[in-house]
Amino acid sequence: MTATHKSTPAEDGFRMPGEFEPHSGCWMAWPERPDNWRLGAKPAQEAYAAVAVAIAASEPVTMAVSDGQFENCRALLPPEVRVVEVSTDDAWIRDHGPTFLLDGEGGRRGVDWRFNAWGGRNSGLYFPWDRDERVAAKVLEVEGAGRYRAPIVLEGGAIHVDGEGTVLTTEECLLNPNRNPELSKEQIERVLLDYLGAEKVVWLGAGVFEDETDGHVDNLACFARPGVVLLTWTEDEEDPQHAISRDARERLEAATDARGRGFEVVLLPSPGPLLISAEEAEGVDAAEGTQPRRAGDRMAASYVNFYLGHSRVVYPLLDPRHDEEAAGILRRAFPEREVVGVPAREVLLGGGNVHCITQQVPQG
Numbered sequence: 366m367t368a369t370h371k372s373t374p375a376e377d378g379f380r381m382p383g384e385f386e387p388h389s390g391c392w393m394a395w396p397e398r399p400d401n402w403r404l405g406a407k408p409a410q411e412a413y414a415a416v417a418v419a420i421a422a423s424e425p426v427t428m429a430v431s432d433g434q435f436e437n438c439r440a441l442l443p444p445e446v447r448v449v450e451v452s453t454d455d456a457w458i459r460d461h462g463p464t465f466l467l468d469g470e471g472g473r474r475g476v477d478w479r480f481n482a483w484g485g486r487n488s489g490l491y492f493p494w495d496r497d498e499r500v501a502a503k504v505l506e507v508e509g510a511g512r513y514r515a516p517i518v519l520e521g522g523a524i525h526v527d528g529e530g531t532v533l534t535t536e537e538c539l540l541n542p543n544r545n546p547e548l549s550k551e552q553i554e555r556v557l558l559d560y561l562g563a564e565k566v567v568w569l570g571a572g573v574f575e576d577e578t579d580g581h582v583d584n585l586a587c588f589a590r591p592g593v594v595l596l597t598w599t600e601d602e603e604d605p606q607h608a609i610s611r612d613a614r615e616r617l618e619a620a621t622d623a624r625g626r627g628f629e630v631v632l633l634p635s636p637g638p639l640l641i642s643a644e645e646a647e648g649v650d651a652a653e654g655t656q657p658r659r660a661g662d663r664m665a666a667s668y669v670n671f672y673l674g675h676s677r678v679v680y681p682l683l684d685p686r687h688d689e690e691a692a693g694i695l696r697r698a699f700p701e702r703e704v705v706g707v708p709a710r711e712v713l714l715g716g717g718n719v720h721c722i723t724q725q726v727p728q729g
């Protein structure tokens with residue numbers, strides 16, 4: 366059994382590395398719930414399999430799956446993807462999985478954040494979420510990594526780090542009363558710094574328009590490397606996303622990171638707007654207490670929601686009008702990596718994208 370540490374990662378010399386640092390693997394979790402994924406999750410399973418295959422060319426991939434889906438999942442994935450039985454309530458390992466940390470001496474541990482399905486009983490996306498709540502501890506057990514149980518509700522998609530002391534997050538999500546209503550902004554910052562081994566939090570305002578996670582930063586902006594941030598962007602001033610992205614850009618351009626550097630902001634075009642079709646909405650089972658999928662609703666589509674793999678960037682193909690432009694920007698941002706697109710509308714229909722369904726394991 367791996368240890369649960371009572372100290373904080375910062376006290377023990379651990380930090381969350383940037384996603385651009387070397388990886389030894391990637392975790393995903395298999396989709397199956399028919400009240401979030403249309404047509405019994407079949408199209409989503411195909412999309413997840415394509416993401417797993419694309420990442421497996423960069424680093425070993427492990428898929429967490431329920432007992433009931435084990436054989437189906439095994440049959441749909443190539444042998445190089447490891448499949449292990451870990452029950453979940455849905456398939457967002459960025460959010461219910463651990464945040465891995467390194468200590469610079471070969472040590473690897475992980476943070477197990479509290480999870481309340483993006484908002485708890487009143488505004489969360491489903492109930493119950495007890496299986497999700499146990500995922501991080503199980504993944505850490507499989508990885509043989511020690512665990513820190515964090516004292517706040519947080520999903521991994523709500524943070525990005527540059528690995529050199531800077532945390533990027535949004536007020537819309539982390540200051541939302543549906544996460545940690547008893548804590549002030551300063552108290553939340555303190556926990557972030559202590560549990561990510563960081564020194565400075567840079568706050569953006571809102572996340573992507575209509576994002577059901579309450580504005581996860583991983584759909585809005587991310588670090589390409591220290592000092593360089595990719596930001597989703599639209600020139601269309603009529604689009605509510607324009608004001609959100611402009612505010613984020615202004616905050617980034619006015620900020621400095623933990624090392625005192627200013628940020629270079631690289632703009633990625635927003636796909637769409639992309640709306641749920643009638644056929645897509647009809648394919649999702651109705652269920653009490655889950656996020657409804659209605660025809661005509663806008664989805665929170667963003668190319669920023671990519672996986673920054675060891676040797677590959679795996680990005681979502683979302684809109685033929687912008688997919689190639691996004692790929693070109695990513696190739697310039699990551700010249701040493703191969704940039705590969707995977708069809709991702711089926712993942713988007715479930716409420717997130719490639720980054721939300723993956724969790725990197727940094728090289729210890």
Ligand code: KQY
Nearest residue numbers: 457490522715716717721
């Ligand atoms: O990180 C994410 N984008 C997760 C979204 C959860 C959606 C649940 N329907």
